[in-house]
Amino acid sequence: xxxxxxxxxxxxxxxxxxxxxxxxxxxxxxxxxxxxxxxxxxxxxxxxxxxxxxxxxxxxxxxxxxxxxxxxxxxxxxxxxxxxxxxxxxxxxxxxxxxxxxxxxxxxxxxxxxxxxxxxxxxxxxxxxxxxxxxxxxxxxxxxxxxxxxxxxxxxxxxxxxxxxxxxxxxxxxxxxxxxxxxxxxxxxxxxxxxxxxxxxxxxxxxxxxxxxxxxxxxxxxxxxxxxxxxxxxxxxxxxxxxxxxxxxxxxxxxxxxxxxxxxxxxxxxxxxxxxx
Amino acid sequence: xxxxxxxxxxxxxxxxxxxxxxxxxxxxxxxxxxxxxxxxxxxxxxxxxxxxxxxxxxxxxxxxxxxxxxxxxxxxxxxxxxxxxxxxxxxxxxxxxxxxxxxxxxxxxxxxxxxxxxxxxxxxxxxxxxxxxxx
Amino acid sequence: xxxxxxxxxxxxxxxxxxxxxxxxxxxxxxxxxxxxxxxxxxxxxxxxxxxxxxxxxxxxxxxxxxxxxxxxxxxxxxxxx
Numbered sequence: 001x002x003x004x005x006x007x008x009x010x011x012x013x014x015x016x017x018x019x020x021x022x023x024x025x026x027x028x029x030x031x032x033x034x035x036x037x038x039x040x041x042x043x044x045x046x047x048x049x050x051x052x053x054x055x056x057x058x059x060x061x062x063x064x065x066x067x068x069x070x071x072x073x074x075x076x077x078x079x080x081x082x083x084x085x086x087x088x089x090x091x092x093x094x095x096x097x098x099x100x101x102x103x104x105x106x107x108x109x110x111x112x113x114x115x116x117x118x119x120x121x122x123x124x125x126x127x128x129x130x131x132x133x134x135x136x137x138x139x140x141x142x143x144x145x146x147x148x149x150x151x152x153x154x155x156x157x158x159x160x161x162x163x164x165x166x167x168x169x170x171x172x173x174x175x176x177x178x179x180x181x182x183x184x185x186x187x188x189x190x191x192x193x194x195x196x197x198x199x200x201x202x203x204x205x206x207x208x209x210x211x212x213x214x215x216x217x218x219x220x221x222x223x224x225x226x227x228x229x230x231x232x233x234x235x236x237x238x239x240x241x242x243x244x245x246x247x248x249x250x251x252x253x254x255x256x257x258x259x260x261x262x263x264x265x266x267x268x269x270x271x272x273x274x275x276x277x
Numbered sequence: 278x279x280x281x282x283x284x285x286x287x288x289x290x291x292x293x294x295x296x297x298x299x300x301x302x303x304x305x306x307x308x309x310x311x312x313x314x315x316x317x318x319x320x321x322x323x324x325x326x327x328x329x330x331x332x333x334x335x336x337x338x339x340x341x342x343x344x345x346x347x348x349x350x351x352x353x354x355x356x357x358x359x360x361x362x363x364x365x366x367x368x369x370x371x372x373x374x375x376x377x378x379x380x381x382x383x384x385x386x387x388x389x390x391x392x393x394x395x396x397x398x399x400x401x402x403x404x405x406x407x408x409x410x411x412x
Numbered sequence: 413x414x415x416x417x418x419x420x421x422x423x424x425x426x427x428x429x430x431x432x433x434x435x436x437x438x439x440x441x442x443x444x445x446x447x448x449x450x451x452x453x454x455x456x457x458x459x460x461x462x463x464x465x466x467x468x469x470x471x472x473x474x475x476x477x478x479x480x481x482x483x484x485x486x487x488x489x490x491x492x493x
Contacts, residue, residue: 174475
């Protein structure tokens, strides 16, 4: 198999490298990719959408239909992970560790044993691979996480003027939650941001995106033509496109954040949502 | 040396993208471990993104964020040759986020397979499937 | 960018890509793959694709490494190749 793979790879790679001579030179401003469509976006992007960052205006306005289905793909991937891995677990199925807080004794409760109450003040649940001295990690993460989240909101809101937008902001928000789940434990993160909320936010993000498009249809314009929202928002058509981009980016941020957190919950606990990374 | 460097630089990105693509393809065909195959798939994806970003680059162009007075209406005419092509960037931006979602699904499948067969090696899995079919 | 540093970054990308596939330990492979993603992000940033580089820095070097480590944590670190 390795030998066959090597032959296939060498043949294909050799052919491709042989034909790189036909490619335009690196950095050629007159290559076909740089001449047909993109000059229009560059020259009219700011006048049309009032967004200096052309990538954002192309992403959410000119090619908004494309991005809507990319968001749907991300959401579908989250659902696929859920259906592949998730399994319900009854309490008492697997051995669990508890610490009796007043004495500091660790109890190992085997399968079928009686478990203390979930919100017991005396017993605290421990992971089976418990590492005791993590106070530095916990406190560092507690300080860093709010700043990551504020930066993520800035990235979402400032996507018109600087690199960023819904995808990056959503990933950063998700990363802050993953950091919380790693530095504390998975159960606490799931209590803060439950699975149902993740599913709801993911579908809500897609709904915000598609709903904006349907709203434009209701106002008599094409799907995702934000100019139709100008009477509703009370601004000029150009500013309506700018605001439309922001609304859509918020939807994307919701969907991406929720889906990445959801995939992380399922992967890190192998579907049990009990003990994780 | 001074003549050679621009000559290499003209095509170097394309060579690297082909090498990376073939690296990913080799891993997907030839490697035995499922996680290695998934890493190979991701290398393949990033090589395609490298290709798109390379064709978008213009010599002497700046970032695709229009300079000037951002809040005023009256701005000077924009010359497209001054800015890097934004279209491949926004195509690839969504591709990266979709790639992490597909990575999640692929790893979920790998975990599921490990739960079923107790191994991530492809030949062991094939062997077990053949044993079960033979019985 | 025709500077030699750009060529050096791309060469390092290839080396770390080979490394990620050659390491005989899946946890190590995920970490080397994270380094690969970060070097790729540097290469894109030097080519002016700041949005793409930003996404790759957050997604490729951050989240996908966590996913890989989580999957390796629930399966096995050992590999034959």
